[in-house]
Amino acid sequence: MDVVTLCLFLLLAVVVSGTVSRLLPSALPRPLVQIALGALIGAFAGIRVELDPELFFLLLVPPLLFLDGWRIPKDELLRDRGAVLGLALGLVFLTVLGLGFFVHWLIPAMPLAVAFALAAVVSPTDPIAVGAIAQKVPIPKRMMHILEGESLLNDASGLVCLRFAIAAALSGTFSLGEALGTFAWMALAGVAIGAGVTWLAIGGKSLVARRTGGDDAGSNILVSLLIPFGAYLAAEHVHASGVLAAAAAGIAMTFVGSGVAVSAATRIRRRAVWDMLQFTLNGVIFVLLGEQLPALFAGARAAVAGTGHDNVWWLLGYVGAIVAVLAALRYGWVWVALQLTLYRAKQRGDGPKGSPPRRVIAAMSVAGARGAITLAGALTLPLTLPSGADFPARDLVILLASGVILASLAIAAGGLPLLLRGLTFPAEEGAAGERDRARVVTAEAAIAEIERVQHAMAQDRGDADRYTDVAARLMAQYRDRIAHLDEDSGARDERSQDAEIERELRLAAVRAERRALFALGRRREIGLTLAEQLGRELDLADARLTRKGL
Missing domain, CATH: 1.20.1530.20 (Na+/H+ antiporter like fold)
Incomplete structure (x- = not known):
């Protein structure tokens, strides 16, 4: 005691x-x-x-x-x-x-x-x-x-x-x-x-x-x-x-x-x-x-x-x-x-x-x-x-x-x-470029995964046009990120009537982003610290989408 x-x-x-x-x-x-x-x-x-x-x-x-x-x-x-x-x-x-x-x-x-x-x-x-x-x-x-x-x-x-x-x-x-x-x-x-x-x-x-x-x-x-x-x-x-x-x-x-x-x-x-x-x-x-x-x-x-x-x-x-x-x-x-x-x-x-x-x-x-x-x-x-x-x-x-x-x-x-106090230090070189490259590569991986999952869902469940429309909207958002590197462009449209389809496609895209992100880290194309930081953001998105599907 x-x-x-x-x-x-x-x-x-x-x-x-x-x-x-x-x-x-x-x-x-x-x-x-x-x-x-x-x-x-x-x-x-x-x-x-x-x-x-x-x-x-x-x-x-x-x-x-x-x-x-x-x-x-x-x-x-x-x-x-x-x-x-x-x-x-x-x-x-x-x-x-x-x-x-x-x-x-x-x-x-x-x-x-x-x-x-x-x-x-x-x-x-x-x-x-x-x-x-x-x-x-x-x-x-x-x-x-x-x-x-x-x-x-x-x-x-x-x-x-x-x-x-x-x-x-x-x-x-x-x-x-x-x-x-x-x-x-x-x-x-x-x-x-x-x-x-x-x-x-x-x-x-x-x-x-x-x-x-x-x-x-x-x-x-x-x-x-x-x-x-x-x-x-x-x-x-x-x-x-x-x-x-x-x-x-x-x-x-x-x-x-x-x-x-x-x-x-x-x-x-x-x-x-x-x-x-x-x-x-x-x-x-x-x-x-x-x-x-x-x-x-x-x-x-x-x-x-x-x-x-x-x-x-x-x-x-x-x-x-x-x-x-x-x-x-x-x-x-x-x-x-x-x-x-x-x-x-x-x-x-x-x-x-x-x-x-x-x-x-x-x-x-x-x-x-x-x-x-x-x-x-x-x-x-x-x-x-x-x-x-x-x-x-x-x-x-x-x-x-x-x-x-x-x-x-x-x-x-x-x-x-x-x-x-008062000392200035040079900025870390290449940090912004690495982050932009990581976001482009992960967005491309997400687009490829959305396209693959959309085809699989359409074959299994029918109504291909419906899945194609949702997938096209999501891929457009990722292409907009590639064009503008806008982190907010992936915000979910809550008014979507195809919320469940969108959730599944988004979840597949987020997981594809994470795989692509850490593949970049393992190949040393980006720093491991940056990969961990961006990976935490994707984890939060993954957990949120998974919880909504329960």
């Missing part, structure tokens, strides 16, 4: 945080409100959550990473893969080395291996935190795509570094070759397992549906909810990256799921379920983080005493220094990466003139917010050494990691609006 009560309290706190955040200044992101609310619960409500890191990861992280991978724009991710991989791999390794040595110099009482563990914990940005900030801060699309891709992929590199830092602290030895081999296995196996689980689950469900002659919305939604947990557990079982497997499963869902016959109503319901789950789990994560803070700060004096100081205000100094070094390393990496990109573009003769605005580089530097992954990683530090002694500076590492989370969220929330 206590566990149920606790869960209800957490859900209530998430609901209250949504209301409170709307009443506060728009620049204050919801995660900070949820952390503050969680801290109040932990300090005054007498509720204490014993946070098991493994359980925390399993229940909360995989579905959110899966959803981020599912919804992240795939074409933009591939286009900026160089920048994303540079941030997700190169910057993480630079941060672990640079910040690790700095922390050991700053806090000599912290062993070097433990300092590397702290650096590994705070090196990956968090997709949940980045997405939460983007809800209230207008981040340019391309920058947001790079940040989302980075935060999806850098968990594996950060957690591998953490694993070897812990091993070095426990055993006193470190092997670079073994570390590189383990990283390659965790990353490659994690991606392969995540994609494989999605392919098996969706393909198997589709095969069963075809053999049994139909399927229901509930089972399709439940399968999508189980995939991230299956991918995570399968990867962890073979010591691969579970977080990377969950993200890869979501990315694969775009490609595997688009070719599976699922009704429009099911897709709409599934989207609504995942939206609700995303809001709930995001909120629970940050409320739990806030709930942990009072207990962590209660041990602050003992943790600081271990560093040779008596005043707990030293903690703020440590956190400030760590955040400053993190920002400097990120700024330097982004600046060098952009300069190299511009140099290569100029060598090809298509580069822009001048250097990128410093405010853009600074915005990329402060946008790397830390979140739940950082806290869970810190909590995975063992309690004791093999000798039975306490793990050195464990409480201090957790406290510093929590401080970095709070500081990075606050800096991103306050700094990004100031840095991005």
Whole structure:
């Protein structure tokens, strides 16, 4: 009963945080409100959550990473893969080395291996935190795509570094070759397992549906909810990256799921379920983080005493220094990466003139917010050494990691609006042309399908002239769309006396449009993001027409 009560309290706190955040200044992101609310619960409500890191990861992280991978724009991710991989791999390794040595110099009482563990914990940005900030801060699309891709992929590199830092602290030895081999296995196996689980689950469900002659919305939604947990557990079982497997499963869902016959109503319901789950789990994560803070700060004096100081205000100094070094390393990496990109573009003769605005580089530097992954990683530090002694500076590492989370969220929330204010960014090239091409091709597919279905209906039911008149009217509307790209030209004529015939033909046309649309996406003639956007419009039309026929 206590566990149920606790869960209800957490859900209530998430609901209250949504209301409170709307009443506060728009620049204050919801995660900070949820952390503050969680801290109040932990300090005054007498509720204490014993946070098991493994359980925390399993229940909360995989579905959110899966959803981020599912919804992240795939074409933009591939286009900026160089920048994303540079941030997700190169910057993480630079941060672990640079910040690790700095922390050991700053806090000599912290062993070097433990300092590397702290650096590994705070090196990956968090997709949940980045997405939460983007809800209230207008981040340019391309920058947001790079940040989302980075935060999806850098968990594996950060957690591998953490694993070897812990091993070095426990055993006193470190092997670079073994570390590189383990990283390659965790990353490659994690991606392969995540994609494989999605392919098996969706393909198997589709095969069963075809053999049994139909399927229901509930089972399709439940399968999508189980995939991230299956991918995570399968990867962890073979010591691969579970977080990377969950993200890869979501990315694969775009490609595997688009070719599976699922009704429009099911897709709409599934989207609504995942939206609700995303809001709930995001909120629970940050409320739990806030709930942990009072207990962590209660041990602050003992943790600081271990560093040779008596005043707990030293903690703020440590956190400030760590955040400053993190920002400097990120700024330097982004600046060098952009300069190299511009140099290569100029060598090809298509580069822009001048250097990128410093405010853009600074915005990329402060946008790397830390979140739940950082806290869970810190909590995975063992309690004791093999000798039975306490793990050195464990409480201090957790406290510093929590401080970095709070500081990075606050800096991103306050700094990004100031840095991005007044900056203009070039429009995405080709977006309007892609949309027009998609509408023309889908309209042509709809015309062909109307003609085919009209002939079939006339043969089966007789009265060919009646079907021909209705079909001609609908095809004229689609031809008008091709001529004028008028999205409103397909409005239904409610006065039609042949409403049922028109409904059937429209439904066939809408489904033909969707098939043509995703065929364009699979052939990369239009972006997958555009295909998803237009597909949602067709889903709504399909569901409306289907309901009218019931």
